[in-house]
Amino acid sequence: MVGPIVAPAARSPIQVWTWPTPNGHKVHIMLEELGLPYEVVPVAIGKGEQFRPEFLAITPNHRIPAIVDPEGPDGGRFTLFESAAILVYLAEKTGSALLPKAGEARYRALEWTMFQMGGVGPMFGQYNHFTNYAPEKIPYAIERYTNEVARLHRVLDKRLAASAYLAGPDYSIADICTFPWIRNADRRGIDLAHYPHLRRWHDAVAARPAVQRGVQVLAENQRRGAMTDAEREVMFGKTQFAVR
Numbered sequence: 001m002v003g004p005i006v007a008p009a010a011r012s013p014i015q016v017w018t019w020p021t022p023n024g025h026k027v028h029i030m031l032e033e034l035g036l037p038y039e040v041v042p043v044a045i046g047k048g049e050q051f052r053p054e055f056l057a058i059t060p061n062h063r064i065p066a067i068v069d070p071e072g073p074d075g076g077r078f079t080l081f082e083s084a085a086i087l088v089y090l091a092e093k094t095g096s097a098l099l100p101k102a103g104e105a106r107y108r109a110l111e112w113t114m115f116q117m118g119g120v121g122p123m124f125g126q127y128n129h130f131t132n133y134a135p136e137k138i139p140y141a142i143e144r145y146t147n148e149v150a151r152l153h154r155v156l157d158k159r160l161a162a163s164a165y166l167a168g169p170d171y172s173i174a175d176i177c178t179f180p181w182i183r184n185a186d187r188r189g190i191d192l193a194h195y196p197h198l199r200r201w202h203d204a205v206a207a208r209p210a211v212q213r214g215v216q217v218l219a220e221n222q223r224r225g226a227m228t229d230a231e232r233e234v235m236f237g238k239t240q241f242a243v244r
Contacts, residue, residue, distance in 0.1 A: 013037040015068040017055060019045050020218040022180035023083045023121070027065045029176050029214030030087050034094050042218055046231040048239060056244060069093075084117045087173040098173050109167040112159075112174035120156075120181050123148045127188055133227060133236060149188050153195050156182070160197035164204075171205070179205045180215070 016031065016038050018024040031038045043049045043064050050062045059066040059081035067086055072078020073093075080086055088110075091099035100106040127145035130138060156178070159166060166174040182202050185192050192199035205211055233239060 011037055012070040013039045014070075015039050015041055016065060017041045017043050017058060017067070018065040018218065019043050020215075020222050021045075021064065022124075023063075024065045025180035025215050025217070026083045026177055027067065027086050027090075028217040029180070029211050030090050030098070030173070032210035032214045033098065033176065033208075034090060034096055036090070036094070040217060042221065044221070046223075046227070046234060048234040051239070051242075051244065062244070084113050084173075084177055087113070087176060091173055097170070098176070100167075100172070105168055105170070105172075109172040109174045112166040112172075113177050115155075116174070116177040116181065120152055120178060123152060124181050124188060129236070131188075133232065135232075146189065149190065153185075153190060153198060156201075157195040157198040160201045165201065171208075175201075175205055179211065183215070 014031065014036060016027055018027060018040060019042065043055060045064065049055065050064065055066070056062055058068060058079045061081060063081070065083055065086065066079065066081040067089075069078045069080070070076075080089055088099060090096070095101075099109055123145060126141075127149045130141040130145055134141070156166075163169070165171050166178060179202070182192075182198065183206065185202075192202060227235070
């Protein structure tokens with residue numbers, strides 16, 4: 001006799017402390033790809049909410065995103081910050097093929113994930129700062145980061161001329177990490193028509209339903225228009241560097 005079918009226990013939602021930035025979108029997309037339940041806790045970085053004690057208790061670096069998993073590795077509450085670390089954790093928590101378990105595919109996924117964390121994110125961020133937000137336009141800085149942004153696009157285009165996705169033939173956390181920084185390329189003065197392999201990859205990733213859902217998280221709070229003086233002070237002034 002076949003016994004009753006017992007449904008698997010529902011997972012408790014993971015709290016995601018986040019905002020609609022490229023780093024926030026990485027985690028939104030990952031959770032959507034995995035189908036994990038999650039609860040969004042908005043952290044309005046332009047208002048300084050990243051400096052609230054409850055957020056600093058999760059991440060001493062006061063940067064989004066961060067997660068709180070009520071069902072962590074030892075069965076209890078687990079906090080984690082840094083977007084790539086969160087993606088690795090979620091992949092391994094669920095046994096997802098988005099991070100292969102072994103072999104070359106695993107190391108390629110980690111290689112290109114670290115390329116994004118060490119190169120694409122920081123350099124694109126510096127371009128954005130000196131071009132759009134710095135109170136003084138410094139030609140040297142603008143030229144340096146404009147050139148570096150273009151160079152990084154060329155690196156990605158060359159890789160994607162030889163591979164369907166960044167880590168190889170299959171979609172992985174490396175693509176999830178990188179896509180939010182490549183979308184809206186025109187904001188960095190980039191025309192993806194000049195990078196045909198990167199554009200092909202961008203369009204393939206953008207077409208994924210989980211990606212489309214992920215980039216809509218908190219989309220109503222996306223910055224539109226110029227940064228106010230108050231926001232600039234919170235983001236780049238003395239508030240950012242106060243001892244806490």
